[in-house]
Amino acid sequence: MDKKILEIFDKSIVDNDISHDLYSTYNVKKGLRNEDGTGVLIGLTRIADVVGYQKLENGTKIDAEGELYYRGIELADLLKQVESEQVDGFERTCFLILFGYLPNKAELDLFKHELQQGYELPKDFLTTNILKRPSNSIMNELQKDLLNLYNEDEKADDTSVTNTLKQGLSIIAKLPEMMIYSYQAKAHFIDNKSLMIHPVNKDYGIAENILHLLRPDSHFTKEEAKILDLLLIMHADHGSGNNSTFSNLVVASTGTDIYSAFSASIGSLKGPRHGGANITCKQMMDTIIAEIGEDASDDEINTIITRLHQKDFFDKQGLIYGFGHAVYTLSDPRCILLKDQARELALACGETKRLAFYERFEELVVSYFKVNKGKNICANVDFYSGLIYDMLQIPEDLYSPLFVTSRSVGWLAHNIEEKLYCNRIIRPAGLYVGKKKERIK
Known part of the structure; x- marks a missing residue:
């Protein structure tokens, strides 16, 4: 692209800035998310329910253990009901x-x-x-x-x-x-x-x-x-x-x-x-293990966690992939169930040492955010799914496509x-906050 076009583009970003304060002023929800991180309601469903917090009568959000229901059946209970030969x-x-x-x-x-x-x-x-x-x-x-x-x-x-x-x-x-x-x-x-x-x-x-x-x-x-x-x-x-x-x-x-x-x-x-997080999480963990090894001390792991959060390691985005969720706070029920499967598979594949590192890393990330940010954060479904796919000899190229399937x-x-x-076109609105220009005469 021509350098002058990029210069024009950079100037347009400054000239057309929409400050964060304007979202608060006009009560516009960034990413369709409320101020407390909960999602703006966009419809009604009887298919699935995702529970990660409770709301008191005064509107206060209380963190809770995660639950996932398919048609009213809790996930762990569903797995028992569909178990067969x-x-x-x-x-x-x-x-x-x-x-x-x-x-x-x-x-x-x-x-x-x-x-x-x-x-x-x-x-x-x-x-x-x-x-x-x-x-x-x-x-x-x-x-x-x-x-x-x-x-x-x-x-x-x-x-x-x-x-x-x-x-x-x-x-x-x-x-x-x-x-x-x-x-x-x-x-x-x-x-x-x-x-x-x-x-x-x-x-x-x-x-x-x-x-x-x-x-x-x-x-x-x-x-x-x-x-x-x-x-x-x-x-x-x-x-x-x-x-x-x-x-x-x-x-x-x-x-x-x-x-x-x-x-x-x-x-x-x-x-x-979204679905690509399982690949990125697996790549992050591979990079961490290559850097400090599976026998790393808790202090070494904590140093890496700090560097990740401070944009000084891996992709330098300040994200710790496989952690945090839009709904779940204390736990992701899928992650808990997957961890049990990972343990069984690790025993069969001789990967218990790598799994033990994952489990220590999970504990230390949760502790890091609790101590340093006063925030509950949990490992999500992506943290162990990539590891399990790897132990099943499934290539990274297929992690997200499996999610599609x-x-x-x-x-x-x-x-x-x-x-x-419902059967109505989904058509939310955006609020114009730019200046009106004089009409050309």
């Missing part, structure tokens, strides 16, 4: 989120059959849309693939709730293939690795198919599949206010097709402040709920 907890959770109750065996078999019938990509889709034009970003590739699926759908612009459900289930069924094939294309054509394409297995569930499609020999253990299944369950929904789900609702409210709405959600989820059911459920019970 089959690796189908995610499918059961999808049914619950979409229809409001856990299925019986006949209903589950019917639902799984519906998904399995939608597994295969359209004829020549792999060669034409994925292998010929690989992307450095699997998330961007998934956006492109979704928009290309639009071209394969004779009723692509039918936004009725029944057709939306049909389209959404087809997308959920195809995401594992699109994700893994896009990764394999990148690995081969961009990273100069061998190209490995396995056909989808219609006898497998979604978690099993992901490992089957990813592994060179298609081999995986039942324990590995069940841990991945658990990760999919934990990411399936998080209320209507999270950024990617809200993006889906905003776009869908215009009356556009589901492929456009889901593509927008993927763009949102890619960001490091899971969260797509939440996007679908909220999309349908909004169509049924």
Whole structure:
């Protein structure tokens, strides 16, 4: 870009400054967030509830242990209810989120059959849309693939709730293939690795198919599949206010097709402040371990924490990835459950030393903010998820796409709920605070 254009741009930033004080003056909520950090209410839902604090009658916000409910069932309780010999907890959770109750065996078999019938990509889709034009970003590739699926759908612009459900289930069924094939294309054509394409297995569930499609020999253990299944369950929904789900609702409210709405959600989820945080957190932890080692003392870890917070280490953004949340304060229930899974997997993989470092780091970060900032902060779902993916031999390129595969059911459920019970274009307002110029005569 021409240097003079940049100079003009820099001057325009100064001339058009919007000070923080103006937000307070006009009671405008930055990021749709209230002064106490809570989210501005943007709708009503019966799908999921995210609890991280309590509010007293006088409006005071009190920090609380985190809870996550899918259709009124608390997450830990749900995991007990979907536990079985089959690796189908995610499918059961999808049914619950979409229809409001856990299925019986006949209903589950019917639902799984519906998904399995939608597994295969359209004829020549792999060669034409994925292998010929690989992307450095699997998330961007998934956006492109979704928009290309639009071209394969004779009723692509039918936004009725029944057709939306049909389209959404087809997308959920195809995401594992699109994700893994896009990764394999990148690995081969961009990273100069061998190209490995396995056909989808219609006898497998979604978690099993992901490992089957990813592994060179298609081999995986039942324990590995069940841990991945658990990760999919934990990411399936998080209320209507999270950024990617809200993006889906905003776009869908215009009356556009589901492929456009889901593509927008993927763009949102890619960001490091949302679904991309698991990758950034894993990279941060790898950098820390490379710097001070897994045997580092608490003092050495505290020094790194201070440097991170003071923008003197890693990406120098002042952020400690994997910590803090828009809703959760004392704990993230997903993180607690994932930590238990990480311990089991670390024992099996011989990674107990690395996990112990993670656990010490978590304790010291929580203590750092409590002592130095007087603030409760907790590890979130991203802190252990990247570690678990790594122990499952899943490459970083797939961390956020796996989030897409899971969260797509939440996007679908909220999309349908909004169509049924609100069905108005989402159109908030912004307040003009600039100066009016004299009319040209």
